Each structure stands twice: as C-alpha cells, then as structure tokens.
Amino acid sequence: MTDDQFREILRRLGLSWEGYRRVRKGVKKRLSEHLARLGCRRVEDYLRLLHEVPSSRREALLLMGVTISRFFRDLRxxxxxxxxxxxxxxxxxxxxxxxxxxxCGRGEEVYTLKMLWEHLRENRPHLPDLTIRATDRNPENLAAAAMGIYPKSTLREVPALFRERFFSELGKGRVAIVASSLHENILWMVHDLMEDPPPRGGFHLVFLRNSLLTYYGESRAARALPRVLSSLGDGGFLVIGRKESLPSSVESLRGFLPEEGIYRKAWSRGGRTL
Ligand SMILES: C[S@@+](CC[C@H](N)C(=O)[O-])C[C@H]1O[C@@H](n2cnc3c(N)ncnc32)[C@H](O)[C@@H]1O
Known part of the structure; x- marks a missing residue:
C-alpha cells in the first residue's frame, strides 16, 4: 500500500495523516492484511466497501487504533x-x-495516576478517595488494562521509587505486573468518543491524551470535543498531549499550564462563560 493510498483511506475515515505519519508502517501492514482477508485486491475496492458498508468503517477504526503508551509518559x-x-x-x-x-488505551496513564495518588497519601493520610472512569473504544485494550500486565519497555520513565513499590516482575523479568492495590476504584468501560454520549460526571480532571486530538482530522475532533468538555466540572482540569493543540473553536477552557497541555474549564453562570 502506498502512502497516497493510505492517506486516502485516512481521509475517508476522517483521520489525520499528521497523526498517523510516524506510525504508518505498522498500521499500513495491519490494514494490508485486513484487505487481504476481505478479498480486496485493490485499495479502490476497499474504499468502495467503506463507503457502502457502515460496519466496515467501525472495523477499520478499531483496527487502526494506536495503543503505544508508557507509564509516566511525559514526566513533566x-x-x-x-x-x-x-x-x-x-x-x-x-x-x-x-x-x-x-x-485510556491499555491503562498505563490510569495506573500512573493511581501510583501518584498512593504516593501523595503517604504525607496526607486524609487524601480524598480517587475514582477513575477509564474508557476506550476498543474492548481488547480495556481487557488488557484490567489485567495490569505490561512489557518492561512501558516502564522506562517510571521513577525507581515507584517501580519498586508498585511493580513486580514476571516471565524472567520481561513483563511487569502492577500491584493489586492499584486496581481499586477504576471503572473500565467501552466508550467511543465519536459516537457515544459522554459519561455524566462533573469530573475534576479529564485526560484526553494522544487519542482524539492526534488521530482524527481537525473537524471531526472539533465536533467531538464539546461532548468531552461537557463532562468536565466547572473549574475542572483537562490534560491533552504535550504535542497536541486544541481547536480554535473551544471557548470554555483557559490555559493553566498550556506548555504541558493542561487547561482549566472556566466557571459558567447563567449559561455564560466567566
Ligand atoms: C495511544 S493510546 C493513548 C493512551 C493514553 N491516553 C496515553 O496518552 O498514553 C490511544 C487510544 O485511543 C483510543 N481511541 C481512539 N479513538 C477513540 C475513540 N473514538 N473513542 C475512544 N477511544 C478511542 C484507541 O483505542 C487507543 O487505545
């Protein structure tokens, strides 16, 4: 599959070339295998299928999901x-x-927050409870996340203190398993940011890193983002990826530490944003 053909598939699915450019080798390979299984000899046949059969689009989007992540991704x-x-x-x-x-992919970000919280609790015994809703479009990712077993490569940014406290090694040290205490108060749920209504929550903190704003085209991301923001409570924080940016249409957020991708939702009164 040539890059031009891949770009055309991305375009038809509303996905971003910029987002996929660096990971295209692996994704193109998965797609080519998929096309072969479907008996599509030419990319044009596949494009027609995408146009005519709605379920083939959903299948393609799942197949093209990128799950690369790591614990404490972007330490800053x-x-x-x-x-x-x-x-x-x-x-x-x-x-x-x-x-x-x-x-949430396979949960590295979720367990990282849990580790941080446990760490903070050492000096603040009355720290409030933390509950996390962890959602992803792909149920396989959620099943892997709930197991909590990871290749060692995903631990490379984990500070030694956390590594010792929260991980034990399995399989001759090739994989690591997260401590059972970290599994508490996490609700893993299938949820599609493009299609499903947002969870009701008034969340204090929402992570939206390296998914919607990286892999979707600008207009699709801009359409889905308000639903995410509606789940954030007034004064709540939104964390996006450090290399991502918000569509210019977003009015309800203020930069808190924008260089780290951290924004805060403005307070609204009587339907007006303050
Ligand atoms: C690279 S992982 C990001 C994991 C984590 N947030 C991080 O930054 O390390 C991207 C995840 O976004 C998920 N994803 C992509 N599009 C989605 C959508 N429309 N709804 C829900 N999840 C989606 C993919 O399934 C994948 O697991």
Missing part, C-alpha cells in the same frame, strides 16, 4: 499534576476526586 506533565494541579483540586476540600481517562 506528572510533575505538574503533582505540584500544581492536584493541590488546586484538593484546595476545595472535596471528599472524592473523580477523573475520566478518555481513550
């Missing part, structure tokens, strides 16, 4: 969460902090 973001964002959230004296990880 986690430092900023610990030193700036979480203290701000805690300042309002909540009993429970609720978080949504949207497009």
């Amino acid at each position: 973001v986690w430092d900023a969460l610990e030193s700036r964002v979480i203290p701000e959230i805690l300042a309002s004296g909540l009993r429970e902090v609720s978080v949504w990880s949207a497009g």
